Every structure is written in C-alpha cells, then in structure tokens.
Amino acid sequence: MTTQLLPFTDKSVKAAAYLGRGLATEYRIEGNPGLVLVVRKPGLSQTSSRGWRFHYSTQRDGRQIKRRVGLGDYPRVTLSEARRKSADLLERVKTDGDVVEHERAKRQITDRAALTFGDLLDDYLEARKDLARIKEVERELRKDAIPALGAKHPALITAGDIDEVGRAILNRGSKAMASRFVMHLKALYNFVILDQPSLAERYGITSNPAAMLGRRRRGAGGSYTKPKARERILDDPEIAKWWRALDDSEKRLGTKLALKLVLVTAQRPGEVRRVRKQDLHLTAAEPYWIIPAEHSKNRRQHYVPLSHLAVQLFTEAAAASSDSGSLFVFPSPDDTEHPIADVVLPSAQRDLFVNTLKSTTPATVHDLRRSAATGMRRLGINRDTVGMVLNHTAKGVTAEHYDWHDGAKEKRAALDAWARHLGRVFE
Incomplete structure (x- = not known):
C-alpha cells in the first residue's frame, strides 16, 4: 500500500487520487501525526471512496505493534472532525497506551457481563451431548437450576445461591434429587474450568462455587451426601x-x-x-x-x-x-x-x-x-x-x-x- 504526504486542505483531500497500486492509497495529513486519508481502489462507478484512519504503534513484550483505528468516511466526517478525532486519540495513546486493546477489553467485559447461567448451561450441554445420561442432567437442571439461577451471571453464583436451591429441593422431600442437583453443578463448573478453559475465560469463571457444598468432616453426614443405596427387592x-x-x-x-x-x-x-x-x-x-x-x-x-x-x-x-x-x-x-x-x-x-x-x-x-x-x-x-x-x-x-x-x-x-x-x- 502506497503512502503519500498531503497538505491539510479540503482541496487537496478532494483531489487526492488512487495511484493504481494495491487496494488503496494512503495519504498522511501534514501537521497531524497519525491522521491518514485512505483513497480506495475505484469500483464499478470508476470513482474512489475516501475514509479516515488514525495510525499509531505500541510496544508489547519487546515487539512493536501497529494499530489502525477507523474514524469514518469523507465527506461525512470532515477534515476538521478527522483532525479533532485523531488529536483526541493521540492524547489517549500518550496517557493510556494501546487504546485498541483497551477498547477490546472493555467490550469483552461488557459482553461477559451480559452472559447468564442459562447461556452457560446451553454451552455445557452442547459440549457434553455425547454423554449417555445428558438428557437426564438437562431435564433436572432446567427444572431446578434455571428458574432460580438462570438469569444470574455464572461467575457470580455463590455456594449460598446453590444451597438455597438445594434446600428447596430437600424441603419438598427429595434428598436424592437435591444430591444430584449439587452433583450436576459441581460437574458443570469442574468441566468448564478443567476441560474447557476457553469457556471459563469467556464467562470469567475461576472457581467452582459448588466444590465444598455438602462436605463434612470424617464420620459426619452432610445434607447433600449421596443417599444410601436402595435395597428394595421384590420377592x-x-x-x-x-x-x-x-x-x-x-x-x-x-x-x-x-x-x-x-x-x-x-x-x-x-x-x-x-x-x-x-x-x-x-x-x-x-x-x-x-x-x-x-x-x-x-x-x-x-x-x-x-x-x-x-x-x-x-x-x-x-x-x-x-x-x-x-x-x-x-x-x-x-x-x-x-x-x-x-x-x-x-x-x-x-x-x-x-x-x-x-x-x-x-x-x-x-x-x-x-x-x-x-x-x-x-x-x-x-x-x-x-x-x-x-x-x-x-x-x-x-x-x-x-x-x-x-x-x-x-x-x-x-x-x-x-x-x-x-x-x-x-x-
């Protein structure tokens, strides 16, 4: 891609031409560090569209990384507006460093904040769809976990949240179901943390809130311990x-x-x-x-x-x-x-x-x-x-x-x- 120097005038911006090499010709704007006019290769109409970019470089782990930030197309974004936007970005780069990476991290945080336990359950069930009893797991979690925890962020669910649901199941007289509910949640979080770290990163999960739930010292029974094996036999x-x-x-x-x-x-x-x-x-x-x-x-x-x-x-x-x-x-x-x-x-x-x-x-x-x-x-x-x-x-x-x-x-x-x-x- 060819880069030229262009005077800071509307006349020169309008007159800037595509020079016939690559997908576009770039023009640095005189007196405006980082501000670049991009004149794109003509399309079927034989005219070239123009757009503004701000270019900067940053250091990471001893390597130089070049960044490009789109500022909009000309003439919708005027020369004066492009200069103002690029000047603002230049100041941010001087004070904050890599603004593109910062914005990406902010979007990731925003996107992550919108995720729910219901989303995580869908991802978990898809990842574990080959398990023989996954349909039973899905039915039990959708029955008890989704109504109470479905709208919560999975990284913010606590042992107390899980215990509250477990207690409700116990109160309706189903200790076996309560035990399975806790077991399913332990398995879900363990799978995400240990076997699907990309999911853990996406949801911001760093620990298993159900890990210690129901455990007791040796010799003592717990609320969510596995029920005694059934012994009913028909003669x-x-x-x-x-x-x-x-x-x-x-x-x-x-x-x-x-x-x-x-x-x-x-x-x-x-x-x-x-x-x-x-x-x-x-x-x-x-x-x-x-x-x-x-x-x-x-x-x-x-x-x-x-x-x-x-x-x-x-x-x-x-x-x-x-x-x-x-x-x-x-x-x-x-x-x-x-x-x-x-x-x-x-x-x-x-x-x-x-x-x-x-x-x-x-x-x-x-x-x-x-x-x-x-x-x-x-x-x-x-x-x-x-x-x-x-x-x-x-x-x-x-x-x-x-x-x-x-x-x-x-x-x-x-x-x-x-x-x-x-x-x-x-x-």
Missing part, C-alpha cells in the same frame, strides 16, 4: 402380584411390555426404552439384543442373550409398533422418531403402586433390575456372571484392559434360568 410373590396388576392396568401396551422387559432382561430402564428394531435379533438360532455403546452407561457395546420370555415380549412390542414406521420398539406416541420419554416408565411404575398395589411397599423401575439380579443370585448364579448380565464395569487392570470376554454363554444360561424361574412364579 417371588410380590413379582407375581406386580405382573398381574400390570396386566390388569389400563396402561399402554408398550409401557407394560417395557416394564416387564426390565425385569426379564435385567437391563437398565433407559436401555430398554431406547431399544431399536435393528438391535434385536429375535429369529437367530440363539436370539440376542445388542445395546450400542452410545446407549450404554459405561459406553461399551453390550451383548444381551434373549430368553424365550424376552423374545415373546419383544416380538409383541415390535408388532404393536410396526404401523408407526419408527426405528424404535417403544416409540413415543407424540413423535415416532424418538423413543418414549424417560419419565414414562417411572411414572407408570409409581402409579401402579399408588393406585393398585396400595398394600405393597413401593418399588421403582430400577428395583425391578435389582430384583432380577438378586433372583439370579438366589438361583446359584455367581456374582461375576450376574455382573456381566448387568453390564457393570469390572474393576482392576486385568478386567479393564485385558479381559474382553463378554461371557455370552454364561449370560445366556443365567437369563434362561431366570426366565424359567419367572415362568414358575407366574403359574
């Missing part, structure tokens, strides 16, 4: 009573079959409700179900041998959903491109005990899986095999890195034995 008479009540209920057929399959296959409710028709191999010599890694809690593909009872239930479910054209065995009645929602099975199970099995101690959907595991142990099936059926992650170097035996034969024997036992229970 054989309770299983028979539950099965009959489910059959007699007015719930949708798909819901009934999905609940039964949690008990029969001992798989997680979320894995059952999301089963795709392509993952089932019901007519194979030895029928089986493949749970893909993206649907599995431990992110490993899981081979589930199917007993005669499981095949019967899956066949009935697939037939019932055949007209929907859905990929899923248990499609949502509102949107067949998705499986039934994660609240459907827990809600149906809860309703069954509230309205039908009133004299029976309530059991959750997950308790059905626990009952299946315990039932297999009572039949003499060893703990390792039951663990493989449940797709629990084995501990230890050998199990985690070297032993990839999926126990297909052992799992089939265990699930066949459990199905035979259930057949006797229902007689």
Whole structure:
C-alpha cells in the first residue's frame, strides 16, 4: 500500500487520487501525526471512496505493534472532525497506551457481563451431548437450576445461591434429587474450568462455587451426601402380584411390555426404552439384543442373550409398533422418531403402586433390575456372571484392559434360568 504526504486542505483531500497500486492509497495529513486519508481502489462507478484512519504503534513484550483505528468516511466526517478525532486519540495513546486493546477489553467485559447461567448451561450441554445420561442432567437442571439461577451471571453464583436451591429441593422431600442437583453443578463448573478453559475465560469463571457444598468432616453426614443405596427387592410373590396388576392396568401396551422387559432382561430402564428394531435379533438360532455403546452407561457395546420370555415380549412390542414406521420398539406416541420419554416408565411404575398395589411397599423401575439380579443370585448364579448380565464395569487392570470376554454363554444360561424361574412364579 502506497503512502503519500498531503497538505491539510479540503482541496487537496478532494483531489487526492488512487495511484493504481494495491487496494488503496494512503495519504498522511501534514501537521497531524497519525491522521491518514485512505483513497480506495475505484469500483464499478470508476470513482474512489475516501475514509479516515488514525495510525499509531505500541510496544508489547519487546515487539512493536501497529494499530489502525477507523474514524469514518469523507465527506461525512470532515477534515476538521478527522483532525479533532485523531488529536483526541493521540492524547489517549500518550496517557493510556494501546487504546485498541483497551477498547477490546472493555467490550469483552461488557459482553461477559451480559452472559447468564442459562447461556452457560446451553454451552455445557452442547459440549457434553455425547454423554449417555445428558438428557437426564438437562431435564433436572432446567427444572431446578434455571428458574432460580438462570438469569444470574455464572461467575457470580455463590455456594449460598446453590444451597438455597438445594434446600428447596430437600424441603419438598427429595434428598436424592437435591444430591444430584449439587452433583450436576459441581460437574458443570469442574468441566468448564478443567476441560474447557476457553469457556471459563469467556464467562470469567475461576472457581467452582459448588466444590465444598455438602462436605463434612470424617464420620459426619452432610445434607447433600449421596443417599444410601436402595435395597428394595421384590420377592417371588410380590413379582407375581406386580405382573398381574400390570396386566390388569389400563396402561399402554408398550409401557407394560417395557416394564416387564426390565425385569426379564435385567437391563437398565433407559436401555430398554431406547431399544431399536435393528438391535434385536429375535429369529437367530440363539436370539440376542445388542445395546450400542452410545446407549450404554459405561459406553461399551453390550451383548444381551434373549430368553424365550424376552423374545415373546419383544416380538409383541415390535408388532404393536410396526404401523408407526419408527426405528424404535417403544416409540413415543407424540413423535415416532424418538423413543418414549424417560419419565414414562417411572411414572407408570409409581402409579401402579399408588393406585393398585396400595398394600405393597413401593418399588421403582430400577428395583425391578435389582430384583432380577438378586433372583439370579438366589438361583446359584455367581456374582461375576450376574455382573456381566448387568453390564457393570469390572474393576482392576486385568478386567479393564485385558479381559474382553463378554461371557455370552454364561449370560445366556443365567437369563434362561431366570426366565424359567419367572415362568414358575407366574403359574
């Protein structure tokens, strides 16, 4: 880009021409340090537009950095106005240094101040979208965190703010939900600080306000400590009573079959409700179900041998959903491109005990899986095999890195034995 010296007159500014090299010709204005007229390359109209800039240089880490600040186009910004603006900037450079960097920092502060926890949650959910249970995390945080904290700046949220929401959840009688709420917030802030420092910088987050929430000295319980593991197990008479009540209920057929399959296959409710028709191999010599890694809690593909009872239930479910054209065995009645929602099975199970099995101690959907595991142990099936059926992650170097035996034969024997036992229970 060519730079020329131009007298400080309107006549010379109007007469300044593009000299035919580069995108523009620059003219320094005589007697006005840093003030530059830019005559741009002519466009289709064969005329050159003109604009004003202020040029200055600054030092950073021993390096010279050149800056350019636009002052507007001529003649909208007159020569006198350009001189005044450049003189003001020259004084600021002398007193403040790099004014461009200062303005950028001010804009960053202003933009950052407008950000909210709701914005951060959206960014977090997008970054963690591949987590198996991220939809559950989103549902719980949007239910409790957004109404109370959504409009707050995430860097200004305190442990007290989080505790206030946690106490409200505790007061409605849900210690497990309160514990998960605090756990989700700890995980969110830790992820931003440790795994996404660019997000931490954008939001100005330097610490985790939930980090110490609920901790206690050794031997003392905390408000948000993890609830004691559930121990509800249905015995054989309770299983028979539950099965009959489910059959007699007015719930949708798909819901009934999905609940039964949690008990029969001992798989997680979320894995059952999301089963795709392509993952089932019901007519194979030895029928089986493949749970893909993206649907599995431990992110490993899981081979589930199917007993005669499981095949019967899956066949009935697939037939019932055949007209929907859905990929899923248990499609949502509102949107067949998705499986039934994660609240459907827990809600149906809860309703069954509230309205039908009133004299029976309530059991959750997950308790059905626990009952299946315990039932297999009572039949003499060893703990390792039951663990493989449940797709629990084995501990230890050998199990985690070297032993990839999926126990297909052992799992089939265990699930066949459990199905035979259930057949006797229902007689």
